[in-house]
Amino acid sequence: xxxxxxxxxxxxxxxxxxxxxxxxxxxxxxxxxxxxxxxxxxxxxxxxxxxxxxxxxxxxxxxxxxxxxxxxxxxxxxxxxxxxxxxxxxxxxxxxxxxxxxxxxxxxxxxxxxxxxxxxxxxxxxxxxxxxxxxxxxxxx
Numbered sequence: 001x002x003x004x005x006x007x008x009x010x011x012x013x014x015x016x017x018x019x020x021x022x023x024x025x026x027x028x029x030x031x032x033x034x035x036x037x038x039x040x041x042x043x044x045x046x047x048x049x050x051x052x053x054x055x056x057x058x059x060x061x062x063x064x065x066x067x068x069x070x071x072x073x074x075x076x077x078x079x080x081x082x083x084x085x086x087x088x089x090x091x092x093x094x095x096x097x098x099x100x101x102x103x104x105x106x107x108x109x110x111x112x113x114x115x116x117x118x119x120x121x122x123x124x125x126x127x128x129x130x131x132x133x134x135x136x137x138x139x140x141x
Contacts, residue, residue: 001017001018001031001034001035003015003019003049004045004079005079005132007081008083012086013063017049017051020048020050020077022042022045022048022065022070023043023045023046024041025040026049031072033074035073035074036072038072041069042065042069043082044066044127045127045133046127046130047062047065048061049062049063057138058138059132060106062131063131064085064127064131065079065127067081087099087132087135090128091132095129098121099126102118102121103118105121106119106121106122117135
């Protein structure tokens with residue numbers, strides 16, 4: 001099936017894949033070829049891609065995404081998000097430092113707007129760290 005991962009800055013991925021796992025408000029779902037048609041929301045989290053049916057877990061590809069919209073039909077998965085970062089592009093130490101800054105910003109927020117912005121940053125950096133950790137774990141196997 002065809003996978004399109006599209007951000008505000010353009011296409012991040014447009015390939016033929018076997019399986020896509022993605023976060024939705026109801027939980028993570030896996031999509032395989034001939035999946036039933038579906039339109040759903042994507043929540044901030046990890047998109048996992050298996051390119052071929054026989055690929056082992058060490059060949060999985062990971063993306064950290066912000067929330068968005070997912071359109072699925074029997075031949076295509078289209079994920080439209082504000083941001084998506086490939087696991088190879090995430091530097092774990094930088095993400096950890098950014099998370100700590102976001103947590104401080106959250107703790108020092110003086111109004112609801114600052115608090116909401118800080119929560120979004122915390123969520124973003126937690127997802128980035130999750131992707132970096134998954135990438136590191138699967139590459140060692």
